Amino acid sequence: MIKVKKLKAPKMSFWERIYLPAVFKGLSITGRHIPKKKITIQYPEERWVPRPGYRGAHRLNRDEHGRVKCVACEMCSSACPANCIHIVGGVAPWDDREKYPVVFEIDMLRCIYCGMCEEACPREAIELTEVYDFADYSREALVWDKEKLLAMYDLTKDHTYHLQKGEKIVDDMRQ
Numbered sequence: 001m002i003k004v005k006k007l008k009a010p011k012m013s014f015w016e017r018i019y020l021p022a023v024f025k026g027l028s029i030t031g032r033h034i035p036k037k038k039i040t041i042q043y044p045e046e047r048w049v050p051r052p053g054y055r056g057a058h059r060l061n062r063d064e065h066g067r068v069k070c071v072a073c074e075m076c077s078s079a080c081p082a083n084c085i086h087i088v089g090g091v092a093p094w095d096d097r098e099k100y101p102v103v104f105e106i107d108m109l110r111c112i113y114c115g116m117c118e119e120a121c122p123r124e125a126i127e128l129t130e131v132y133d134f135a136d137y138s139r140e141a142l143v144w145d146k147e148k149l150l151a152m153y154d155l156t157k158d159h160t161y162h163l164q165k166g167e168k169i170v171d172d173m174r175q
Contacts, residue, residue: 050130055114056113056129059152060126070087070104071097071123072101072102080111084110086106089102090102107143130156131156131161
């Protein structure tokens with residue numbers, strides 16, 4: 001037979017029963033934090049600028065003639081661990097390459113933003129940008145096609161995307 005010990009509740013003093021010392025201790029901790037520097041960013045009015053090397057939204061780069069740099073070699077889709085890149089190649093109308101992407105899609109919801117596609121590309125055609133604010137209301141809108149990726153290049157080609165918005169810029173708070 002197993003003996004079970006009955007535990008008794010500890011005796012609490014009058015002050016412990018009314019919880020006032022605990023409430024005042026919590027208020028004192030809150031009071032110590034009030035005069036400290038605020039690190040909250042008021043997002044729509046203030047924008048955080050990511051550090052160099054931040055991996056955000058993808059873009060397809062253009063060459064000096066304004067054409068897509070991609071040659072549809074599918075190395076980026078092979079290297080992608082999330083399997084979020086879909087490419088269909090076609091015969092290029094230009095003399096300097098054999099193929100170009102007829103269909104180039106990236107599922108931004110599946111992507112883990114690891115940068116493997118960027119590293120695998122031999123022509124530096126795909127790149128991750130500093131853009132982090134690309135939310136949408138439907139899943140279909142976050143499957144970016146070739147036109148959307150080329151439009152992202154036009155927005156970010158001079159690395160002043162966050163300055164174009166006109167909001168107050170907030171530097172990285174972790175300095």
